[in-house]
Amino acid sequence: MGDAGEKASMRRVLGSPPRLLDDRARPVSPVSIAEFVRAGSSEQETGVRTDLGRWLSKIAPRRKSMKRSSTHAASWIGGAAVVLFILTTGGQPWLVRMLGSYAYFFPPVIIAVFLALNWRARSRLYLAHPPSLVAQGFCGQCGYSLLDLLPAEDNCIVCPECGAAWRKERLTWAWWSSPRDVSRPAPPSRPFRFVFYPRESEAPDAAGRLVPAITPSMVQDCAESSQGNDGAHWRSIWAELRPIGRLGRAVTSIVTAATAIVLSVSGALGLWPAMTMASIVLGALVSALGVAFAFALWRGDLYMVREDVVRVLTQHELCPSCAQQLTRVVDDEHVVACSHCGSTWLLPAANKS
């Protein structure tokens, strides 16, 4: 399988800057999201900055690359608070001996304050994500608007404010272009389903820009809830995803069901002195719950990952972010920018069967 090679070439296409470099390989230090949001000059620009900033600060905690040293410091303080809490409630309440019973209030208060501060300071703590900024026409380092700038000979647009250089192809959805209302599939979630992969997720596109991503569970919900042509399309995509991780799902669900049955039956028979079931009925009920959970595991998306969805959707020439048709351009590298949402994807070679 040329899968690893494909992934490597996807990284090579425009290169998602792994160590925060601009397109002339110079290190950049991005502004904080809060600073980026404040800098708008027109209503349209401010709107785009606000939306992008809101989204980036929402996903920032999941993206370590956007972390700043102050976030690490905050994590250490939070960790220390938890250790303090354990020490205080454990067998050796040294803090209680020192401070009396007031000590019991300290750790929860410290943790609550830490969580509140971390939540409030999120956009200040986290850095704006360079390729995501450039895609919408802002400098990836300082956030300055790149409107009306012409590319240099190497096809890079140079920021007049900080000198960072960004390849022109990265601007796939400039803030000054007419606003687009991007529709993404939003299938109703099935009741009582166990979701192992979140319905909301984000992925770097081929240009390293962070975009909302369609997840395995979203594909499954689309396949099972949409009707007609659209539904048939989703079902064929889901049929390709379904075999991924099937063995792992089978083993996990069999082990889960077997454990539930063995534990509750042996409990009901009194084989576990510490865990005797009140009755056979209770044992049967616990077994049934275990089997139901195992069945949900088997029917779910466990062991499928977002990358699998990206691969299958690009094979179908669909955008892995908004599910719209990608229009292939005559291009050796098969890099296609989605005309609907502006994300960039690498399509498999056209002659591949």
Ligand SMILES: [Zn+2]
């Ligand atoms: Zn700049």
Ligand SMILES: [Zn+2]
């Ligand atoms: Zn798209």
